[in-house]
Amino acid sequence: xxxxxxxxxxxxxxxxxxxxxxxxxxxxxxxxxxxxxxxxxxxxxxxxxxxxxxxxxxxxxxxxxxxxxxxxxxxxxxxxxxxxxxxxxxxxxxxxxxxxxxxxxxxxxxxxxxxxxxxxxxxxxxxxxxxxxxxxxxxxxxxxxxxxxxxxxxxxxxxxxxxxxxxxxxxxxxxxxxxxxxxxxxxxxxxxxxxxxxxxxxxxxxxxxxxxxxxxxxxxxxxxxxxxxxxxxxxxxxxxxxxxxxxxxxxxxxxxxxxxxxxxxxxxxxxxxxxxxxxxxxxxxxxxxxxxxxxxxxxxxxxxxxxxxxxxxxxxxxxxxxxxxxxxxxxxxxxxxxxxxxxxxxxxxxxxxxxxxxxxxxxxxxxxxxxxxxxxxxxxxxxxxxxxxxxxxxxxxxxxxxxxxxxxxxxxxxxxxxxxxxxxxxxxxxxxxxxx
Numbered sequence: 001x002x003x004x005x006x007x008x009x010x011x012x013x014x015x016x017x018x019x020x021x022x023x024x025x026x027x028x029x030x031x032x033x034x035x036x037x038x039x040x041x042x043x044x045x046x047x048x049x050x051x052x053x054x055x056x057x058x059x060x061x062x063x064x065x066x067x068x069x070x071x072x073x074x075x076x077x078x079x080x081x082x083x084x085x086x087x088x089x090x091x092x093x094x095x096x097x098x099x100x101x102x103x104x105x106x107x108x109x110x111x112x113x114x115x116x117x118x119x120x121x122x123x124x125x126x127x128x129x130x131x132x133x134x135x136x137x138x139x140x141x142x143x144x145x146x147x148x149x150x151x152x153x154x155x156x157x158x159x160x161x162x163x164x165x166x167x168x169x170x171x172x173x174x175x176x177x178x179x180x181x182x183x184x185x186x187x188x189x190x191x192x193x194x195x196x197x198x199x200x201x202x203x204x205x206x207x208x209x210x211x212x213x214x215x216x217x218x219x220x221x222x223x224x225x226x227x228x229x230x231x232x233x234x235x236x237x238x239x240x241x242x243x244x245x246x247x248x249x250x251x252x253x254x255x256x257x258x259x260x261x262x263x264x265x266x267x268x269x270x271x272x273x274x275x276x277x278x279x280x281x282x283x284x285x286x287x288x289x290x291x292x293x294x295x296x297x298x299x300x301x302x303x304x305x306x307x308x309x310x311x312x313x314x315x316x317x318x319x320x321x322x323x324x325x326x327x328x329x330x331x332x333x334x335x336x337x338x339x340x341x342x343x344x345x346x347x348x349x350x351x352x353x354x355x356x357x358x359x360x361x362x363x364x365x366x367x368x369x370x371x372x373x374x375x376x377x378x379x380x381x382x383x384x385x386x387x388x389x390x391x392x393x394x395x396x397x398x399x400x401x402x403x404x405x406x407x408x409x410x411x412x413x414x415x416x417x418x419x420x421x422x423x424x425x426x427x428x429x430x431x432x433x434x435x436x
């Protein structure tokens with residue numbers, strides 16, 4: 001087992017080094033004439049970026065002083081996102097490069113015949129001018145340019161030293177790739193920091209009585225308060241949720257990335273969540289990286305109601321919650337029998353469970369609707385391909401037998417505070433009765 005782990009680690013490091021060498025080559029080596037300061041600066045930027053990224057990850061998971069986590073988080077995590085899109089952009093550049101070269105060659109070929117044709121004006125006809133006599137100067141005609149001045153050593157100095165066509169193409173493609181990567185990461189970061197948008201979904205439930213038709217649940221997941229997203233971001237999330245005037249609020253895991261000691265002040269705005277039937281919380285996998293028991297106690301102090309493998313009977317349906325599967329390592333995993341085993345199955349049931357993979361147990365226990373998060377919708381394209389393969393539903397509403405599953409893309413972001421192709425959301429799920 002250890003040997004396999006070492007081999008996988010070696011392969012991953014090899015791929016990472018090769019990819020970064022390739023990016024350095026296209027952005028710095030191929031755009032310069034010879035070894036020099038530009039190439040050295042490029043190597044320092046790439047190596048330094050990865051040192052910051054690894055340092056940010058180690059500091060967060062290792063429980064380093066919070067000030068150090070904050071210092072490393074912004075540049076380190078943003079470099080992770082930027083490196084992804086620099087690599088993708090230079091790969092796209094491999095397609096553009098030959099096309100641009102062909103375009104320039106054809107353009108040059110069209111110019112050569114035109115420049116080769118002699119252009120003789122009547123004023124320039126010197127066939128009848130006596131020998132030794134200078135041709136008359138046409139009024140308005142400038143003096144002929146002087147011959148090029150020989151450079152030291154006898155070579156003729158060119159008035160403008162242009163890069164070769166290959167170098168020109170490399171510089172154009174590299175500049176476009178860098179601009180595209182920086183623009184993509186900048187726009188994706190702005191989208192996260194500006195706060196999640198409200199998404200509305202109507203979910204019909206067969207067992208829901210007419211009296212509960214239109215019941216609204218504000219679903220928020222994956223806020224990920226931490227070294228980057230702090231108290232100000234939490235306040236935006238709270239304000240957005242309260243603006244929807246929900247009947248009930250469901251916080252379905254991954255609230256934080258850090259300890260209560262470091263992030264308690266950042267989570268404080270959650271105490272201002274308002275809903276007619278209260279706000280409920282279930283753990284996500286990141287809570288178990290951050291001290292789940294302490295955070296369950298903290299959210300309870302803030303006025304949220306934790307559902308630790310528990311169920312509450314609301315006036316017209318049951319609301320249940322199970323712990324995240326990551327809690328199994330601490331003996332606190334999901335217990336569906338405890339949360340759902342003795343309930344009245346004639347009543348509609350909504351289950352809060354952080355990960356979409358928990359849908360199969362929900363189906364076995366006759367749940368009508370499961371509300372989840374965890375996937376971030378992929379967060380950074382093409383990460384959606386990986387997240388989609390690892391989860392039964394990446395985002396949105398799907399049906400599994402008699403059970404429906406809704407997966408939110410989440411409000412925040414983990415690692416890079418950046419989203420590309422997976423905008424953050426807070427979803428208002430409106431329950432609909434088929435009897436209405």
